[in-house]
Each structure stands twice: as structure tokens, then as C-alpha cells.
Amino acid sequence: MWYTEVLRALHERLQPTTYLEIGVSDGHSLSLARCRAIGIDPSFSLTYPVDGDIALVRTSSDDYFARHDLGTLTRGLPVDLAFVDGLHLVEFALRDFINVERHCGPRSVVVLDDMLPRAADEAARHRHSRDWTGDVFRLTEVLRRYRPDLVVLPLDTEPTGMVLVAGLDPRSTVLADSYDAILAEYRRPDPQLVPAEVLERLDAVPAARMLASGLPEALADRTRDDVAWREGVLDAVRACAGTAFVGSES
Numbered sequence: 146m147w148y149t150e151v152l153r154a155l156h157e158r159l160q161p162t163t164y165l166e167i168g169v170s171d172g173h174s175l176s177l178a179r180c181r182a183i184g185i186d187p188s189f190s191l192t193y194p195v196d197g198d199i200a201l202v203r204t205s206s207d208d209y210f211a212r213h214d215l216g217t218l219t220r221g222l223p224v225d226l227a228f229v230d231g232l233h234l235v236e237f238a239l240r241d242f243i244n245v246e247r248h249c250g251p252r253s254v255v256v257l258d259d260m261l262p263r264a265a266d267e268a269a270r271h272r273h274s275r276d277w278t279g280d281v282f283r284l285t286e287v288l289r290r291y292r293p294d295l296v297v298l299p300l301d302t303e304p305t306g307m308v309l310v311a312g313l314d315p316r317s318t319v320l321a322d323s324y325d326a327i328l329a330e331y332r333r334p335d336p337q338l339v340p341a342e343v344l345e346r347l348d349a350v351p352a353a354r355m356l357a358s359g360l361p362e363a364l365a366d367r368t369r370d371d372v373a374w375r376e377g378v379l380d381a382v383r384a385c386a387g388t389a390f391v392g393s394e395s
């Protein structure tokens with residue numbers, strides 16, 4: 146399943162009030178939003194029609210979060226759905242995740258793109274291939290290790306895979322506090338050694354199975370309190386992916 150079809154389905158099923166996208170490019174993924182949408186990219190050039198309630202900011206994500214309060218663009222609301230698809234280097238994606246999570250609510254969903262490279266060349270920090278994931282795939286292990294409270298679900302999507310993250314905690318400082326230690330271990334020079342389970346997607350749930358599993362409905366369920374909601378999400382993740390995908394604190 147193509148990644149934009151998954152994003153389209155998430156928009157339809159989660160019905161976010163506020164959507165944030167880091168890395169807009171030609172606007173393909175941004176054009177799927179049907180709500181207040183904010184796009185951040187230093188050099189976007191839209192060719193897809195984006196209309197509605199959209200704010201586009203022409204700067205890098207680091208610059209934006211350093212100098213602005215996203216709350217002014219979200220009108221004080223949390224980001225319900227975010228798509229992180231900016232610069233594909235692990236340190237940039239880690240900072241993007243940290244900054245995005247600060248603006249999420251406990252029921253928000255963050256989708257990380259390009260998390261399943263198909264070859265070591267595609268995962269190189271120094272780009273030399275047409276399709277490029279860089280080394281952002283390392284973030285999956287980082288999140289699982291440092292944030293076992295999160296649901297971290299790799300999705301087998303075309304072309305280069307995604308990871309769905311739920312159970313967010315905007316007050317968590319674990320990743321920011323561990324930033325230097327994480328990069329000392331996970332930022333490695335080329336050539337990148339990509340684990341076989343990443344290359345072969347052994348660890349990833351087919352996107353169609355995830356969409357048919359009841360997980361989107363569990364994520365979108367507004368009838369339950371926070372505790373019951375979390376249990377419903379974890380049950381749905383276990384049903385579609387098995388226990389290996391659920392953080393150890395669950």
C-alpha cells in the first residue's frame with residue numbers, strides 16, 4: 146500500500162482537528178488534510194492543490210521550533226496527527242519528534258516516514274541514491290529503548306515504510322535529556338549497517354492489515370476515558386501486530 150493511501154485513511158478515520166507536517170515538498174501529503182493544517186519546510190514548491198485552513202512556513206523545523214510557538218498556529222490546540230518527513234538524518238528526525246511531541250496530546254498520533262530503507266545505499270547519511278531514507282530508521286530502536294511507554298508500530302508501506310507512534314506524553318523529557326547519549330550511539334558513519342529485519346520488513350505490519358484491524362477506530366475512540374482508551378489501543382495493536390510491538394510498560 147502506498148504511504149499516501151495510509152495517510153489518507155488516517156485522516157478519514159482519525160478525523161484530526163489539527164495536522165502538522167514537517168517536510169512538505171510538492172504538497173502531496175499535505176493535500177490529504179481536511180482540517181487545520183500546518184506545514185513546515187525551508188523549500189517547498191506546491192504542485193498539489195491544498196486548500197482550506199492551511200498555514201505554510203518556509204523555514205527549517207529546527208528554526209521554527211527555536212523561534213516560534215506552534216500554539217499560535219494551532220490556535221492553542223494540540224496536534225492530533227503529525228507527519229514527520231523532513232531532513233532524513235537521525236538527529237534531525239529525533240529533534241523533530243521531540244519538538245512535535247511537546248505539542249501533542251495523550252491521544253495524538255505521530256507518523257514517521259521513510260523508516261524502512263530497502264538497501265544500505267538508500268540509508269546512507271550522504272545521499273547518493275534517487276530514493277533516500279537516510280538513517281532515520283534508527284529512531285525505531287531509540288524510541289523502543291528510551292520510551293517503552295510509547296506504542297511504536299512499523300508499517301510496511303510503499304515505497305520506504307512508516308512508523309506509527311501513539312501514547313504520546315507531551316511532558317516527557319526523556320529523549321531531550323538523553324539526546325547526546327542517543328546520538329553518540331545511534332549516529333554512525335556511512336556505510337550504514339541496516340539490520341536484516343528492517344531491510345526485509347520482518348518487524349513491520351502490512352498497512353492494509355493495520356487499517357482493517359480496528360486500530361484506527363481504537364485511536365479515534367472519544368467515548369472512553371484516558372485509561373480505557375490506552376487499553377483499547379494496546380489491545381488493537383496486539384491484535385494486528387503481536388506483543389512485540391507494544392512498549393514494555395504496557
Ligand SMILES: C[S@@+](CC[C@H](N)C(=O)[O-])C[C@H]1O[C@@H](n2cnc3c(N)ncnc32)[C@H](O)[C@@H]1O
Binds near residue numbers: 169173175
Ligand atoms: C520527502 S520530502 C517531503 C514529502 C512530502 N511530505 C510528501 O510526502 O508529499 C522532504 C522535504 O523535507 C524538506 N526539508 C529538508 N530539510 C528540512 C528541515 N530541516 N526542516 C523541514 N523540512 C525540511 C525538504 O525541503 C523536502 O521538501
